[in-house]
Each structure stands twice: as structure tokens, then as C-alpha cells.
Amino acid sequence: MCKKIQFYIDLNCQQRNHIGERICGDVFLNRRIDEENRVVAVLSDGMGHGVKANMLATLTATMAMNFTYEHKDPRRIAEIIMKVLPVCSVRHMSYSTFTIIDIEVDGKVRILEYDNPSTQILRGDNFFYPEWQCILLDEGMHKRKELKTCSFYPKLEDRIVFWSDGVIQSGLGMDDSPFGWGLEAASKYLIDHVKKDKTISSKQLAAKLVNKAYQNDCFKSKDDTSCGVIYFREPRKLLLMTGPPYDREKDDEYVDLLKNFTGKKILCGATTSEIISRGLEVEIEDQMEFTDPELPPISKMEGVDLVTEGILTLSKVARILENYQLDYRPGFGPADQIVRCFQESDEIQFVIGTRINIAHQDPTLPVDLEIRRTVVKRIARFIEDKLLKVVKIKYL
Numbered sequence: 001m002c003k004k005i006q007f008y009i010d011l012n013c014q015q016r017n018h019i020g021e022r023i024c025g026d027v028f029l030n031r032r033i034d035e036e037n038r039v040v041a042v043l044s045d046g047m048g049h050g051v052k053a054n055m056l057a058t059l060t061a062t063m064a065m066n067f068t069y070e071h072k073d074p075r076r077i078a079e080i081i082m083k084v085l086p087v088c089s090v091r092h093m094s095y096s097t098f099t100i101i102d103i104e105v106d107g108k109v110r111i112l113e114y115d116n117p118s119t120q121i122l123r124g125d126n127f128f129y130p131e132w133q134c135i136l137l138d139e140g141m142h143k144r145k146e147l148k149t150c151s152f153y154p155k156l157e158d159r160i161v162f163w164s165d166g167v168i169q170s171g172l173g174m175d176d177s178p179f180g181w182g183l184e185a186a187s188k189y190l191i192d193h194v195k196k197d198k199t200i201s202s203k204q205l206a207a208k209l210v211n212k213a214y215q216n217d218c219f220k221s222k223d224d225t226s227c228g229v230i231y232f233r234e235p236r237k238l239l240l241m242t243g244p245p246y247d248r249e250k251d252d253e254y255v256d257l258l259k260n261f262t263g264k265k266i267l268c269g270a271t272t273s274e275i276i277s278r279g280l281e282v283e284i285e286d287q288m289e290f291t292d293p294e295l296p297p298i299s300k301m302e303g304v305d306l307v308t309e310g311i312l313t314l315s316k317v318a319r320i321l322e323n324y325q326l327d328y329r330p331g332f333g334p335a336d337q338i339v340r341c342f343q344e345s346d347e348i349q350f351v352i353g354t355r356i357n358i359a360h361q362d363p364t365l366p367v368d369l370e371i372r373r374t375v376v377k378r379i380a381r382f383i384e385d386k387l388l389k390v391v392k393i394k395y396l
Helices: 050-069 074-084 183-196 202-216 248-259 270-280 311-322 334-343 372-386
Strands: 008-016 026-033 038-046 096-103 109-114 120-123 133-136 146-152 158-163 225-233 237-242 264-268 284-286 299-301 304-308 347-352 390-395
Touching (some): 026 050, 026 225, 038 158, 038 225, 050 074, 074 096, 074 109, 096 225, 109 158, 183 202, 237 248, 264 334, 270 299, 311 334
Parallel strands (some): 237 347, 347 390
Antiparallel strands (some): 026 038, 284 299
């Protein structure tokens, strides 16, 4: 029987380069295949470090991603990768490890692993051990090389943790860890943090493991260090409503959408807020704290997490997202608070009222000010491309 995933896949990988290198010899790729409701993640570790290692790992990860996308047999994937990889002029061998995690449409997870440290699977705050099978290659210079593969159906609160040697072998040669941190100690560290914080995000957990490995190496990484985490959890939902419905008779439907929504709620626009205020029979409390000189201050309303001005605020949100970088930290202005809500959510639903506001056509307004629908479409595209969130848009 088909067991469809009913939860959100929180996926993240954190990395740290070998000391003195500007490029990481580990390569992480992930891809959401919307048409198949599928997610594929690949972590590859190239031999050595620096540019040469990165080239090997990039080639391996790209092939692994493309072949997995095409549903090729695991043995065939490994054989093709091994044949294609260039041979190292020093070691006279082509070498790059990889871990492939394929989350299929029916919810089944398949893992294929070659020479990376053993992938750990957590069910809640305990380890889960699926049945692993061995695949032996039987051709060419890689004959008798062993791959591991397993498959299982994930449950809510499951986690998959996969890593490169830089994590497990960190601290190698130190007095307290002459043989490195080791899989057992790293796994214990992992489970301890999950027990302390049962809802820790993939990004936070991966960062803790990479930072601990960095600490083990006395803050001078002796190898490229990568840790990826996949967390199956309830989706964190966000509703953003902006603009009044085209037909005033739909105001009640508009209010009901907010009433029946479970998750965070944001209102952008004075008319939008007034419609919701009347429908919920609650007051709008205007605030006089100007946290952004470009925008009017936020307001407060019972039952709503954030109330802001409309088109000006959304236009600034679009500008922030257009220039968004992974190290971006939101400020305290209305637009920044909206972006923070986007970062903290998994599924974002926009409800856009389509009644025309004549003010938005005023030629005295800034040139980059766009009508509401166009701005929201830009925001939605940036959220999908840069934040990798699930976005839905409803017009009313």
C-alpha cells in the first residue's frame, strides 16, 4: 500500500573547509523534484582537499544526482561513477566517496553509501536500524569494492544524519582521541543534542556537529568537514493576506480563511487589516515605534502575529529577498520581520485580494513600486528559489 509523506522534509548541510583552503573538497547537492514529489540529496567527498578534491566531488555528486533522478539501479550508478572519474596522477586511482538519499513519491527512503562514514537514522531520540544490504562491484579496477544500501518508510520526527570523514576523524592524533573522534562518540553527541532539544532544526543540528569537529581539531580543520541532516516533521505554516477581495461580498470568506488557518498569520495593508478587524470583532492597535525609516510602523491585532502597511512593505520584502544571502540576519523593521517569518516557516500561503487600489497607479510614487500581484509573485519566486519553501497563492 502506498504510504504518502504527510510531513515536511527539513534538509540542510553545513560545511567547513580544510585549513588554508578557500574551497571545500566535499560537495553537497540537493534537488526537489516537484513533478514526482521527490527529494534527492547527495554528499560526496573528493580525495585530498582543495580544488582537485572539489572537482572529483563535484563530478561524483553531479553524476549521482542525475542518475538517481533517472531511477537508475544503485549498482549501475556506482559502476558508471567509478569508470568516469579521472585517475589521480599521484595515487594512481580515481577516488571519491558518496552518500545518496532518495525520498520517493510514496514516502520510501532509499540510501546508497560508498565509503562515507555510516549514515545514522534516528527515530525520535533513539537510533533506528533498517536492514542494510551490501553491493559488491564486479568489474575493472574497482572490483570487490563494497557499497551499502537500505530502504525504509520514515515516520514523523525521524532524522537522517550523513557526514564526511572530516567529522568522524576529527581530533585524530590528539592525546584524548588518538584515532579520531570516531563514529560511536559522534553518534552519542548527536543523540544527546536531540534528547536535549527534540525539535532542533536540521541546520542547527548539522552546525553543532561540524562545530564540534572543528573544536576537536583545535579550530584548525585537518580535513574538509560536512554534515547533512534530514528531519521529517510537521510543517510550520504561514499565511500572508494582502489586499481586499475583488467583490465586497467575499469579505466573509476572506475572514474565514484566516479564522480556519493553523499557523502564523500576517496581514499587509490597511484595508486588509480593517476587513479582518471587523470580521473578528477585534481592535487594531497602532504602534508608534519606527523601526525602519522607510516604512510605517507595525500594528497589533488579537489573533494575528504581524500587521503591517501593504505595498511599500511588500516591495521592500521583495528587495531584501532579491539580494538574500545565506548569512542574512533580519533586522527589526516590518519587512525584516516578514522575512524572518518566511525563514522560520515551511509552507507559505499567500491570499491576494484583487481589488484595484487607485493609489498604486499614482505616477508620483517611486518607479520601482509595483502593483500588489506582481510584487507577491516576485516574493513567491524568491522564497521558492532561495529559501526552498513550499509556496501557494490564492486570489480572491
